Amino acid sequence: MQTYIVDVGYLQEEDAFDVNHLLPNWLPSSNIFLERSASQAKVGVTGSLSQEDFNLWLSDLARSLPPHTGVSLDLLLTESNGVAYVNYRLVDRITNINPPIEADNPGFLNYALTWFRSRRPKVRIYATEGLFWMEGV
Incomplete structure (x- = not known):
């Protein structure tokens, strides 16, 4: 069973x-x-999307996965001219994934990505059916 070092610092914010x-x-x-790109994404694929579009892409990717399967992606979170961007690389597809208790809804x-962008812009995110969690890199 994989052990994750989950960072949920964003949940400590007053308005979380x-x-x-x-x-x-x-x-x-x-x-x-976005749906087609997400459903066809293979390990190693890279891209850059606005944070809003990345949220939709990740949602479509998670929805396209077989049951009990997850993905991990390395992210670099940036901002340019007032627009938040996510540069991503699909690192792995994980079968029989066991989400940690700290996994979030x-x-x-979006809140978590915004929080990480201003504090720790390089993160690894995991997503599976109905859950995500993040680790600092």
């Missing part, structure tokens, strides 16, 4: 639970290009 909402699972995007993803 006020501005986020629980989701039963990842929501599908309405962007067919997809409704917190």
